[in-house]
Amino acid sequence: MHVFLPDGKRLDLPEGATALDAAKMIGPRLAQDALAATVGGELTDLMTPLPGGAAITLITKKNPGDAAPLFRHSLGHVLSQAVGEYYVARGFAHEAVKRGVGPAIENGFYQDFDLPQPLSEEEFPAIEALMRDILSRNLDITRAEVGKDRALAQFSYDPYKVELIAALPDAEPITFYSQGDYVDLCRGPHFPRTGALPSAFKLMSTSSAYWRGDASNPTLQRVYGVAFAGQKELDEYLERLEEAKRRDHRRLGKELELFTIDPLVGKGLPLWLPNGTVLREELTRFLREQQFQRYYQGVITPNIGNLELYKTSGHYQNYSDSNFSPITVDDEQYMLKPMNCPHHVRIYASKPRSYRDLPVRLAEFGTVYRYEQSGELNGLTRVRGFTQDDAHIFCRPDQLKTEFLAVLDLTVLVLGTFGMTDVRFRVGVRDASKDKYVGSDANWDAAEAQIIEAVGEVGLPFTVEPGDAAFYGPKLDFVIKDVIGREWQLGTIQVDYNLPERFDISYVGEDGADHRPVMIHRAPFGSLERFVGILIEHYGGDFPLWLAPRQVVLIPIADRHNAYAEELQAELHRAGLRAEVDDSSSRMNAKVRQAELSKIPVMLIVGDKEQEERAVSVRERTPEGHKERKGVQFAELKTELLERYQTRS
């Protein structure tokens, strides 16, 4: 057989040859330096037989980062071996340590264990030392193909491995990878020897994970590690984690007094503090203005509704797990509102509609309640009571595309206003489990096709994800990545043929007959809670002037300047700006420091010079540090600030 090298040369090899054999043919030095290979663009190791005719490249110790998934996977095995040795050294039998899966992941690896006693994070240094010892032993990592019987015999003590092996197809060879006396069932690929593995790794945390991800299975202890080709990359990664911690909206929410969650009020039920309320109201005002320009009409609906309403909509049946239990009053049952749509449908149905009336766009900042699992709750980003920037557009089928594109346009504008450029568009369609969805296939097919067509037309990059649809229709979600790479769903647009049918709503067409409208559900922010949470992290608490809960602080240099500062403060306040005076007895340096820590964007320092000229000395926070302007006329500054506030620039 033969393979092709990167320069296009053909290399003839004996049948069953590996990438290492190929490297040896090319030169002994390359064979020594080689760590991994790619075959037809896919990463593989040096021990796996090559398929004939493939294009191969060799990855050497010059650029080990190209083989990161391999060394991360191998380090997972080293961790697994180290944990085994650790428990044996403490008197446990070798068979007492059982293992689940242990793959490479983004930035590192993990390994699941079933241990005779839990491993604590205090023991990580000892485990890491053992791992480094295994690296220094420079053990060869070897690959072997075995039969199923042999595989089962090898791991007879480990029910997890037995289950995995039993599930493997008979036809394919089962592979073992070994290093020293450690053997693991593994598909590979791996580095050729432990000595070649980078030592830039760190065990990060331990947690539990269900065996095979199923909540009805036993839990295993999962140990996470991160690993990089060099120490520098590892340090940078750890620094990014620190940065994420600094930007964490729960921490900033406390420091900047934006919101609090009080167990006495209830978990997942955030209380908006005055500063956070300013943020929220600015966002609301912004979107209301946009919606007014786009001919939306505001409506208001109650926070609970009759159970029959949700039975008609299907929310009661389809989401029984995540609804709050119904309340019984006077022989009737009510439920906390999990969605605004049914209410808006009833508003549509409150009078006859003509085709001339459509589209009808009903908007509400509607508060809904969903019983999220307690383990899911997270600051503002996952809560049990939240307010959606919801609207429902009822339109004729021929208006659907225009309306959908208009909503898309609004959403893109919203995201752009906050500089959220790294957004992913996700089209959620049905998957095979059809009983999860209501409505006819024809309606679904039409709606799915229309979303994909519209998104494609705007030229947005998107992915189609089966199973991500709502029960009543397909949807387009906007997903943003945060500083540490976690993805959060922001807004959503959904096309719905089903609720109109379930509620039997209609409009009178040109022909005088009744027709069924189509509904678009949309929420550009998603929810104000989650959006504010993400916004806090997005800006790291450094909000632009229009959003900053505290916009301006006046800093008198000495007490005799307090009256002047208060006069200016009152004038700014009358103009609608959020201004305050720091009249504490601290020195001016300390006041500046305090304002910096509070992330107040504009500081106005006033002393004798300023007072004389009715001026201020301006210190502004900028991403690059701060900017100072001295002797600015107060009247001019006020106009400038107002202009910036009103234009949201």
Add this chain to the structure above:
RNA sequence: GUUCUUGUAGCUCAGUGGUAGAGCACUCCCUUGGUAAGGGAGAGGUCGUCAGUUCAAUCCUGACCAAGAACUCCA
């Protein structure tokens, strides 16, 4: 919801089987200053809740509550 970890002053955190401490914040006094911390004094805690072990529990044990991480889930 499950597993693990954590819970001490408003905040960040030390600490001990004999009922507690620091820094910041707060109050008062002195200081009146020019772009990131002036000095002093004071006040503030059922050591998450409830049981148990003990002569004695904030500390040990258990349950519960809450938070964090991960898993599962997410209209």
